[in-house]
Amino acid sequence: MTAFDDLLAHQRETVALAQVAGRLGWDQETMMPRGAAEQRGEEMAAMESVLHARRTDPRVGEWLAAAQPPDETGAAHLREIRRVWERATKVPARLAAEIARVTSVAQGQWAEARASEDSAAFLPVLARVVALRQEEADAIRGDRSRYDALLDDYEPGATAETIGAMFDALRPGLVALREKVLGATPPPGLTGRYDVEDQMALTREIAAVFGYDFTRGRIDRAVHPFSSGSGADVRITTRTSEAEPLGSIYSTIHEVGHATYEQNVDPAYALSALGQGVSMGVHESQSRIYENQLGRSRAFTSWLFGRMGEVFGDLGVADAEGFYAAVNRVEPGYIRTEADEVHYNLHVMLRFDLERALIAGDLAVEDLPGAWNERFHADFGVEVDRPSRGCLQDVHWSVGLFGYFPTYTLGNVYAGCLHEALRRDVPDLDAALARGDTSGARDWLREKVQRHGARYQPREVIAATCGAEPSEAPLLRYLEAKFGALYGV
């Protein structure tokens, strides 16, 4: 065994254990009896402790120093293993444990504060989380900014500067489009009640339509939809609401985008550092192109309208065109996760700017609610009337996720780039989508993006696919064309 072989064998076991930890997380949200929460906390902590010990194992450093990659793929393995190892070894064990402890408490306090609409109750623990993440960033950043050091964990190679420039270029076009669309008459939405078991059956059918492999996955109900796992065991969850059938359908298509990315990674990379999606941004590009550019397209919604009519009867809209308009209704709202394609990225930009300021120390945590509400009013034109619709709406900051939010919009930007290239390479796509046939699109995405796993860096894989560096322009062109036509503006 060479040092390279030793390293990959060690990594294989680490990845297998990380899969086990992921499966526990899935279980917690879907199957676990409620009385098991406290014990499960200890089980998770024990798994994290095992994983931390493996990730900081001094032998990994020795193997990394000695390993000779046999080829370019081998070099990519080393790159990914080194990135995680350097980060893990730079964070003192005391700090890592304190972050785990405090974020666990903070998540509970956040949930309580949100339920009681009391942001003041949450701010002290949030201040502690911010301080700990600043300390962690200082430990790992080298000559990078604190924020870039944190961002790198979710989007390797990205910086606040490049992302910020992209967002600055995107923003005026979104604001202008928003103004125009909100000046027009909104289309009617769906009406009626929709049996939730029928919804579950339909989500399974639609997951299969989008290529989800049920022999290596399953769909269950959970409070929040998510995708979990890699390789041969990638599970998704969905939610159902009797009054609102589009939620179960589009959250399922979104999660199937995440899940098929994982299912379609080259099996040669299974249980290795390359055996999963390369970044949060590229992951979100897959979920968003499935959900929006494909799932909310005029062509696909014409098929979906027919299928929903067969399952549920009258939907309260006259025809496929009315259904397409209902699926793409633009409405101002407080909540990011409920936002339409025009508003969504404005919600993200607000968070990106505020969290950069928090981590840089330019915004005090105690001033966060005011800063949020002021910015929200400036961007959306309405006053935030309660914290659960303002700075308490997302779980992310409570669990220490700073640097994560921008990957949502980065994913949309990447999806815009990929969609233009897809339309260029697969010109007859709409005819297939109108038959409920997504195979042309997903074969292309598997070939260009998904099968590579983490073999290439995020921007590399997008640039190689699209023939150009990623840019916000395709997303903006897509949104302007789609919503301009829909709203006649």
Place this chain on the structure above:
Amino acid sequence: MTAFDDLLAHQRETVALAQVAGRLGWDQETMMPRGAAEQRGEEMAAMESVLHARRTDPRVGEWLAAAQPPDETGAAHLREIRRVWERATKVPARLAAEIARVTSVAQGQWAEARASEDSAAFLPVLARVVALRQEEADAIRGDRSRYDALLDDYEPGATAETIGAMFDALRPGLVALREKVLGATPPPGLTGRYDVEDQMALTREIAAVFGYDFTRGRIDRAVHPFSSGSGADVRITTRTSEAEPLGSIYSTIHEVGHATYEQNVDPAYALSALGQGVSMGVHESQSRIYENQLGRSRAFTSWLFGRMGEVFGDLGVADAEGFYAAVNRVEPGYIRTEADEVHYNLHVMLRFDLERALIAGDLAVEDLPGAWNERFHADFGVEVDRPSRGCLQDVHWSVGLFGYFPTYTLGNVYAGCLHEALRRDVPDLDAALARGDTSGARDWLREKVQRHGARYQPREVIAATCGAEPSEAPLLRYLEAKFGALYGV
């Protein structure tokens, strides 16, 4: 931190990780998509490797040498931790890995051989399993016999000699009872078809009747019923058959016996060496007393007859007395897991004798099928007509479980002892059971047995409860009285 504190903290994390491994096993039998089997194998192996490293950690030996238990309970912690540590450290890592590898292969070959009724295809790998377990026994046995060394893992403190003496005393009475009962006319069984969803709903109701705490557990379907987990997360499975509703009900009551033992352990022992059932025999005593002495009693079946009539309508038997007889039908059969109370222990004794001979080297593996069939004919009076009804029927030996089988009958013996003591202490039990009220029995079992977890040695807890050393006599008295009356013999 003293050495004792360090040891218990280490043990707590080990137990938490063992819970995680157990949860994976549950997932595999209930939820896992079938395409995930190979990846799951690597995940399980990685968890086993982590657990093995913790169990053989040299620090455990140092702590054990230095630890001063603060009290008798502390001494019990040390006793349990030392037992596992001594065993784990005496088995060479190479041998432990080889056993894991070979039994994994052997289980697959057993399943194939059973499906194709080809015992010759299984014998070579079984010979390898036997040889490895002999080698393991030699590594750990000290001055004990090989078989006793293996047995100790499932039933601490038991020996083949004491168990054999008990079985020898039990056997003639069982054989005589069997002869008498089989000479009488058998009662009719249930007829009809039983909706499986209604069966699942009824198993949930009956699990609650027997005290299963759903806030710390759940019931799912699986091919083989089992109970899994400890403390705050103890899950059970059941199976349903449209033609045979008693299977789902009595396998559920059986598993609830196992599960409530785990759920009712003193919370002070959670995630410690004392936080689970003390032995397989005591475990089986709980499942069997729930299933048989309580669940198949005249009093309880009179309630169950009424409840099943409400759910399913006509059961094909005239009255509660006919139902009681149908539930307790005695029939000769090939399969241990389907055997009635009269036959069951004869199946176990056959295996006990054969596996002792295999491990001692007195019976060659190649001679096993012949020896099985000869013994079966002698004990049951019929020829084994195919291997799946003979020596291939149980999974145990393929996965290396030698020394496990006798704990089934030991459990029945313990259940007999406990049942006599229960009837003495709770004289009005039948009136409650006839109302579907099991609380008197289960409160007594929780108080006397279940809450102690592994605090006391197996025989200690039975003897303290019953006021006498465990003996086969109460079981025999119970069986003779029950089946004598039922069959008028």
